[in-house]
Amino acid sequence: MTVNIASQPQKLIWLTGLSGSGKSTIAQALAQELTAKGQANYLLDGDILRQGLNSDLGYSEADRHENVRRTGEVCKLLLDSGLTVIAAFISPYRADRDAIRAKLMPGQFIEVFVDTPLEVCEQRDPKGLYKKARSGEIENFTGISAPYEPPQTPEIHIQTTETSVKRAIDTIIQSLEKAAS
Amino acid sequence: MTVNIASQPQKLIWLTGLSGSGKSTIAQALAQELTAKGQANYLLDGDILRQGLNSDLGYSEADRHENVRRTGEVCKLLLDSGLTVIAAFISPYRADRDAIRAKLMPGQFIEVFVDTPLEVCEQRDPKGLYKKARSGEIENFTGISAPYEPPQTPEIHIQTTETSVKRAIDTIIQSLEKAAS
Numbered sequence: 236m237t238v239n240i241a242s243q244p245q246k247l248i249w250l251t252g253l254s255g256s257g258k259s260t261i262a263q264a265l266a267q268e269l270t271a272k273g274q275a276n277y278l279l280d281g282d283i284l285r286q287g288l289n290s291d292l293g294y295s296e297a298d299r300h301e302n303v304r305r306t307g308e309v310c311k312l313l314l315d316s317g318l319t320v321i322a323a324f325i326s327p328y329r330a331d332r333d334a335i336r337a338k339l340m341p342g343q344f345i346e347v348f349v350d351t352p353l354e355v356c357e358q359r360d361p362k363g364l365y366k367k368a369r370s371g372e373i374e375n376f377t378g379i380s381a382p383y384e385p386p387q388t389p390e391i392h393i394q395t396t397e398t399s400v401k402r403a404i405d406t407i408i409q410s411l412e413k414a415a416s
Numbered sequence: 417m418t419v420n421i422a423s424q425p426q427k428l429i430w431l432t433g434l435s436g437s438g439k440s441t442i443a444q445a446l447a448q449e450l451t452a453k454g455q456a457n458y459l460l461d462g463d464i465l466r467q468g469l470n471s472d473l474g475y476s477e478a479d480r481h482e483n484v485r486r487t488g489e490v491c492k493l494l495l496d497s498g499l500t501v502i503a504a505f506i507s508p509y510r511a512d513r514d515a516i517r518a519k520l521m522p523g524q525f526i527e528v529f530v531d532t533p534l535e536v537c538e539q540r541d542p543k544g545l546y547k548k549a550r551s552g553e554i555e556n557f558t559g560i561s562a563p564y565e566p567p568q569t570p571e572i573h574i575q576t577t578e579t580s581v582k583r584a585i586d587t588i589i590q591s592l593e594k595a596a597s
Contacts, residue, residue, distance in 0.1 A: 277497040288489035292480075308469035309490055318497055349512040369597075 240413040244340055245314050246411055250323045251332060251386060252349030253378045254364055255356035257395045261349060263324040265404050270409075271351060281326075294375040300331055307335035314343070319411070325375045326395060329384040345410060347391040353378045356395060426495050427592055428520060431504045432513060432567060434559045435532030435545055436537035438576045442530060443504040445584050451498060457500040460487060461505075475556040481512055488516035495524070500592070508558045510565040526591060529570040534559045536577060 263277055269276040282301075285292070289305060289400065292298040297309040303326045313320045326332050356378065357365040367368040368376030375381040386392075391410055393403045429446065431439040443459055450457040462483075466473070470486060473479040484507045494501045507513050517525040537559065538546040549557035556562040567573075572591055574584045 275498075277493070278495070287492065288486055305469055305486075308455055309493060311468065312458070312460070312490060313494070313497065316497070317456075317492065 244343055245317060245319045246340060246343055246345055246410075247310050247322065247335075248347060248407060249310075249326070249332065250321070250347045251326045251351050251389075253351060253353060253356045254325060254376070255359045256349045256351035257301065257400070258323040258325075258349045261347075261393070261400055261403050262321050264400050265407055266321055268404050271320075273343045274319055276321060277313050277315065279309065279313070279320065279322045279324075281306075281324040284308065284309075296328075296375075296381075297413055299327065299381075301359075303328070303331040304334070305391055307331075307338060310335065311338060311355055314339070325377050325383070327381065327383045329386065332386065345391065345407070346361040346386050346389040347393060347407060348386045349393050349395060350385070351395045373388070396401045420577060424469070426496060426498060426500045427524055427526055428501045428503065428516075429526045429528060429588060429592075430491075430507070430513065430516065431502070431528045431530050432507045432570075433513050434534060434537045434564055435506060435533060435534035435557070436540045436542055437530045438581070439504040439506075439530045442528075442574070442581055442584050442588075443502050446588055447502055449585050449589065450502075455500055456498065458494050458499065460490065460494070460503045460505075462487075464504040465490075475554075475562070477509075477562075480562075482510065483511070484512040485515070486500060486520060488512075491516065492519060506558050506564070508562065508564045509541050510567065513567070526572065526588070527567050527570040528572040528574060528588060529564070529567045532576045557591050 250262055252258050252353060259280055262280065265364050266276055266278040284306060288309065292302050303324060306322060306324060310320050310322055336346070360366060364373060364376065365379065367373040368379040377383050391406055393406070431443055433439050440461060443461065447457055447459040465487060466483070467491065470483050473483050484505060487503060487505060491501050491503055498508070513527060541547060545554060545557065546560065548554040549560040558564050572587055574587070
């Protein structure tokens with residue numbers, strides 16, 4: 236497979252939002268669309284990193300900071316290799332997300348707020364985690380027993396209850412193309 | 417830039433050896449040669465990772481294990497993105513290197529022993545570290561005050577006092593091409 240690896244700095248598309256907000260769904264569709272366009276990209280998913288690189292970390296506040304710090308460093312390496320990077324992480328703390336932004340070049344960090352009301356996420360509950368969080372079986376659960384600090388000025392704000400996945404992808408890709416031109 | 421990203425599993429070329437053995441020199445020349453051949457690749461260097469992802473780690477035995485564990489996980493991500501990966505790390509413990517090998521597919525891990533006698537490394541001492549290790553200014557220094565466990569059956573064994581960098585690169589590339597055919 237021959238793909239285009241651009242010589243200019245690549246973008247990091249960072250999707251943040253509650254568990255069940257739709258981050259992974261959007262991230263996977265975006266990765267497929269970029270691949271179809273011949274744009275070399277890599278998707279980092281929070282759940283997957285917790286099985287490997289971050290398998291030693293739990294869900295305490297300190298471990299959540301470290302989870303996002305390490306992920307940001309991996310994103311830097313992937314960007315440096317010439318790939319567009321898509322990262323789907325709850326990343327509940329604003330300061331952690333801003334720290335990644337600060338380590339990149341201006342315009343390189345595209346923060347996408349996947350904004351789904353807690354009630355909707357809890358109703359979907361695709362992994363049954365909200366139920367466990369409400370019963371106390373899971374501690375430190377974002378939105379229930381741990382904080383989520385929404386982005387104040389994200390590059391892209393997707394209200395999933397009003398926007399289709401396709402339209403969300405189109406918005407992100409337009410933003411990438413605009414930034415590149 | 418258009419480069420070839422192969423669809424078959426890529427290789428991890430893991431260079432292990434003492435500080436000052438010539439790992440980075442060989443790694444950089446190899447990366448340049450692969451790039452010249454249009455082979456998408458990425459070089460991970462121990463010194464650079466210690467400024468970022470592994471900046472929270474020191475040189476105790478536990479931290480060295482964790483340094484190599486995290487690096488192996490990052491290599492897996494980079495391989496998964498379709499890149500050939502070159503890693504230059506002292507990685508003194510055999511078990512840590514073998515753990516990375518075990519996480520990859522058979523034949524994917526190419527261990528290159530950059531074999532330079534301690535006396536030669538110490539004479540070169542490009543960063544003045546051996547001097548500091550001998551004086552006790554640096555503790556836990558591999559080869560002086562911390563162990564180095566050489567590979568027993570590396571895929572490639574380079575004795576740098578008898579082999580030029582160019583010949584070392586040729587040997588590694590032949591091994592890659594042989595493995596791919």
